[in-house]
Amino acid sequence: MLLDVIAISFLIAFLRGGRIKDIPKFYRLYLLAISIILQVCAGIWHEIAGIFISLSYLFILLFFFFNKQHEDIRIFLLGWFLNALAIWSNKGRMPIDLEQAKKLPYDLEPVINGTNFKHSVLTEATNLPFLTDIIYMPVIIPRVISIGDLFIMLGAFLLIQRLMNKPISLIHLREGKNYAAKG
Template sequence: MLWLVVGTGIVVALLRGGKLRIEDVGLRAMWVAPAALALQLFSFVAPGTLLNAVLILTSYSLLVYGLVRNSHLQSLRLVLLGVILNMLVIAANGGRMPVDPRAAQASGVNIESVLAGAEAKHVVAGPETRLSFLGDVIPVPLVRRVISVGDIAISLGLFLLIQDLMGRRLEIDLGPGG
């Protein structure tokens, strides 16, 4: 779904007169994103294990570090909020994001692999789920996905970041310090 957000962000920025060049906005700790992605990919080796949880939570910790280092960009503060929300629910549920089966069904998402425990990053939400309201509970049938509140914050922040990077800043007041 992030590719859809990035693509939409680029198209909107171009329609608004932005250029396909990245302005120098002073991004710091750029190594964090590929390192976090690598950890997420390695997590698929051992689904449902302590190693899996450690890899996923370490990747989220790296993302938080990188986003804090870049919090001078208002759009990345929104991404940071989303990452923290997702990290909280994942940490509370043993390293996996809970998925609401009703939301999955409403989106047309097949959760058989989640039900079988074969998913490295997801678990079916149930009565024992902690912070379930922060899990993947929002059906998005158009793209056959179930997303979280954190995913919405991440997506909006990335969309706004693309507007900034392509030279046509969108001003949105996020309150004090924004």
């Protein structure tokens, strides 16, 4: 999914002298499990995939909400929330802009004929089009992203910095203090 972002984040954390010490603790992991199961269900029952995907987003938002004591999770929460708005308002599928998607090396046929249960084609009728997948990102793995994805990438970067024991605090940055968070 975000393999390149994750790899770069690890590289940066490594260059900053970070090493994995211990895996951070998450609360209510079952919410994450439910969310994944719902995604799988969506893959099986294509007709009602929209409902499964919408619910899956709800559970992952809940999962982040209960883990929000860390800043990176709060950024995830915001990113996923923006994406959820786009998905919920478009019947459980993320609309994607074909004009941008054409630049990708993938087969777009399933999206166009509606067999892709995760994406749909962005049209005039799409709600909140500015929150859907509309921006072509050429590097490193080419993809079409949404504005919410931008926050998710930042969240992933921050989470990995924390994982590698070199956390960065955005709140400290904002207050003009040293960027390093306690921990």
